[in-house]
Amino acid sequence: MIDLLVVGDCNPDLILAGGDVVPEFGQTEKLVDDARLLVGGSAAIAACGAARLGLSVALVAAVGDDLFGRFMLEQLAARRVDVSACPAEPDWETGLTVALVRGGDRAMLTAPGAIPALAARHVPDRLLAGTRHLHVASYFLLDGLRDAVPSLVETAHAAGATVSLDPQGDPSGRWDAGLPALAASLDVLFVNEQEHGMLAASGSPLTVVKRGARGATALAGDERVDAAPPAVNVVDATGAGDSFDAGFIAGRLRGLGLAESLALACACGAMATRALGGTAAQPTFDEALAAVR
DSSP states (O other): OEEEEEEEOOOOEEEEEEEOOSOOTTTOOOOEEEEEEEOOOHHHHHHHHHHHTTOOEEEEEOEESSHHHHHHHHHHHHTTEEOTTOOEETTOOOOEEEEEEETTEEEEEEEOTTGGGOOGGGSOHHHHHTEEEEEEEOGGGOTTTGGGHHHHHHHHHHTTOEEEEEOOOOTTSOOOTTHHHHHTTOSEEEEEHHHHHHSTTSOOSSEEEEOGGGOEEEEETTEEEEEOOOOOOOSOOTTHHHHHHHHHHHHHHTTOOHHHHHHHHHHHHHHGGGSSSSSTTOOOHHHHHHHOO
16 A cells, blocks of 8 residues: 555656746857756656655656656656656657746746656556555646546545546646546645636535645635745745645645645645755655644
8 A cells, every 4th residue: 555646747857047048039049057957747746745755655657768768767766756657668758848947937848748648558456446645647738648537536536545636737728628527526626826717616625726925725615724835945936836735645644634734735835946946855744844834
C-alpha cells in the first residue's frame, strides 16, 4: 500500500531568469542571468512535494527514452518517488517547458511531447488498488488518458481511495473535455481563481481555490474555509500550486481537518517559491507545520 499515486505529466523545465527575459524577434540576442534545467510537470512536482512531506508516492507519466526522459526519471527517483511504472518509449520525445521568470510572474512555452501518449493501459491496476489517494494533474494535456479518467476514479474509489484532480488550465480555452461532469465524482477539485470562474458550476463536493499570495479558500457545500500563506522571499513561483496540492493531500492523509490541511497547503505552496524551480525549496512536513500561522 502506498499513500499517493500521481498520474499526469513529467517533463523538465528550462528556466530562464534575471535580466530582460522577454524575447525579441528579428534575430535579436539577449543575455539573461540564469538558466537551469529542473524537474518540471505539474504531476512530477506534486509527487516530489508529497515525497518531501513524508508520503510514499508513485508517479505514472509518459516520457521518451531520451536525454530529457532519463533526466526526469533519475531526478524523481532521487527524491524517493517510485517511477517504475512510467512508460518510456524510444519513439516518444519527452515534453519540455521553457519558463521565462520575471519577479513573481512567469511566461511558459510547452512542447507536450509524450504527455498526450499516456493511456489507461499504462496505469497499473496494482497501483490503483493499492493507494490511499489518487491525484490527477494537467487533465487537459492528457489527450490519450482523459476519456479513461472517470474509470480510474471509479476503480480508485472502489478500492477505498480518495481522489483529487488539478486541471492546470485548458490551452484550448473551452473548459469542458468532460471535466464538469467528472467533477462531481471527485473528492477534491483544485483550481486557481481563473479556473474556478470557468468551472464554478462543476458540482465538486470540495473545491479548493488557490489565490496565490492571498492564500486559498476551500468550499464544501455551504462551508467556506480560508487560509493565508506565511511571508516568504519569493524567487520563483514555478510549481507553487503543485506543492500546494501536495501539502493539502498530505494534511488530509495525516488526519488533519479541513482548515489545518488548507493552512498546511498554503505553507507548502509559499515555501516552494523560495528558489528557482518547483522542487528545490519544497518543505518537509515539520517545516511546513512550523510555518503555519
